[in-house]
Amino acid sequence: MRNNTLLTDLYQLTMAQGYFEKEKCEEAVFDLFYRRNPCGHGYSIFAGLNQVIEFIENINYSEEDLEYLAEQGFNKGFLDYLRDFEFEGDITAVPEGSVVFPHEPLIKVKAPVLQAQLLETSLLNIVNHQSLIATKAARIATAAKDRSVLEFGLRRSHGPDAGYYGARAAVIGGCEGTSNVLAGKDFGVKISGTHAHSWVMTFDTELEAFRTYARNFPNSCILLVDTYDTLESGVPNAIKVFEELQEKGIDPDLYGIRLDSGDLAYLSKEARKMLDEAGFEDAVIAASSSLDEEIITSLDMQDDEIDVFGVGTKLITSSSCPAFGAVYKLSSYAGRPKIKISDNVEKITNPGDKNLLRIYENKDRKIIADMMTLQEESFSEKEELELFDPRDTWKTTSLASESYKIRRMHEQIYSRGEMVYDLPEVKEIKEYCQSEKETLWEEYKRLINPHIMKVNLSHNLYNLKQKLLQKNGVKA
C-alpha cells in the first residue's frame, strides 16, 4: 500500500515547522465544510470518512520521507518530531452517507494547531472526491426512480484511485452495484456486468457469440444486442438463445439484453414487445451510452422500458460539476473563536467550536432545518424553539415544544488521539444513506431548482459572529 503521509501541500509542512519552532501548540479547531451543492442539487451526500480515518491511522513519516524533507531544508528537530508523529486530538464528524447542506461542519478537528493543520490537504482530498461522486450518484438514482443504476466508469475515471474510491462513493450515493471488481472485493459491494462488442465481433456470427456467452454464464446472461442491428439481429438472436436455455431446462437468475446505442427509448420499447411476445417477460433490459440524470429523466418521459441503467463517464467524473469545493477553516484558536472575513458574504466563516443539530418534524421524521450552535449550548425538545434566517433575520419560525426532534449530527471519531468509532461497512453506509434521503421532502430532492434547506445559526452563535464582524470593522 502506498504511504500517503506526504500526499499533502508543502505549505502544511512549512507552517507545521513554524509552529514547532515557536513551540506554538495551542489547541485549534478546524471545520471541514463546503459552500455549494454540486449541480444545483438540493443536498449533498457526505462520503469518504472511512478513508479519512484510514489516512490518519496510517500517518507514518518513513526514514526515506524524512531524508527527502531534510533535503528540502526542514530542520532536524522538526523532522525528529515527525518521526514519532501521532495524532493526539479529537475529531467529530457526521456519519458517512449523511445528507448534508452548505456551510455545515462535516468534520471538526480539535487538536494542537500543528497537528490539525497537517491533516487539511488529505482530509479535503478524500472528502471532496467521494462526496462529489456520491452526490452525483444520488442525482442519477433520483432520475432512475425505482430502476437500478450500475456504476460502469472505471475505464474513464481520472486514474486508478478515482475509479476505485469513485465506485465506493457511487454505491453509497445510490448505485446498486459496480463493474469495478477490486472495489467490489475490497468494499463488499455487488459487482455486475455484461459483455463488450469485441466479444461479439470475435465470433463468426452474433448468434454463436450469444450462445457461447450463455453457455458460460447461464445464470447471469445479459447479452449486448447492438453490435450489428439491434432489432433485426441482436434481439432476435438473444431470444433464440433464451429459448435454447429454456429447452435445456435452465431457468437463469438474471437474463436479458443491453442496449448501448441508438434511440434507447424506442429500442427498449420495441425490444420489450419482442421479448414479451416470445414469453420472456422477466428478461431484463439494460441500457448504457453516455447516460446521466438528464438523459435518464428524458428517457423516463418517453416511457422507456429500461430496467437497469449502466452509467460510466458522466458519473465517475461528475462531468456536469467537476469539483465539490469543500474547505478546511480555522474556527477557534487557544480557546478563542476566530472568523475569516471576506467581501463575499458566502465566504465569511462561522466562528467558534460548534455543534450541528438537525431538527426533524416529530410526526413524519422529515427535516425541518439544521442549526449550528456553539458547542456549550444545549436545547430541549420540551421547549419552544425559535429558528431564524441568519441573512434575513426577520424571517423566523417557531416550533412548538414536543413538535420536533433534535439530533446531534456529529459522532465522536477520535478522542485524545484514540480512534473510538466503529467503522461501518459500505453496505451499511449505503442503507443509511438511503434512509437519510427519505428524511427529505420531495421538494428538496427534485433535480432542478430544489427548495433550499435552512441552515440556521443559534442566537448565541449569530451574536458571536456579529460581534467578531464588528470587531473586524464589518458592518452587520
Ligand SMILES: Nc1ncnc2c1ncn2[C@@H]1O[C@H](COP(=O)(O)OP(=O)(O)OP(=O)(O)O)[C@@H](O)[C@H]1O
Ligand atoms: N431516446 C433518447 N432520448 C434522449 N437521449 C437519448 C435517447 N437515446 C439515446 N440517447 C442519448 O443520446 C446520446 C447519443 O450518443 P451518440 O451520438 O454517441 O450515439 P450512439 O447511438 O450511442 O452512437 P454510437 O453508435 O456511436 O455508439 C447518448 O448520450 C444517449 O444516452
Ligand SMILES: O=P(O)(O)OC[C@H]1O[C@H](OP(=O)(O)OP(=O)(O)O)[C@H](O)[C@@H]1O
Ligand atoms: O457511456 P458510459 O456512461 O461511459 O458507460 C460505459 C460505456 O463503456 C462501454 O463502452 P466502450 O466503448 O468503452 O466499450 P464497448 O466496446 O464495450 O462498448 C459501454 O459499452 C458503455 O457504452
Ligand SMILES: O=C(O)c1cccnc1
Ligand atoms: O459490464 C458492462 O456491460 C460494462 C462494464 C463497463 C463499462 N461498460 C459496460
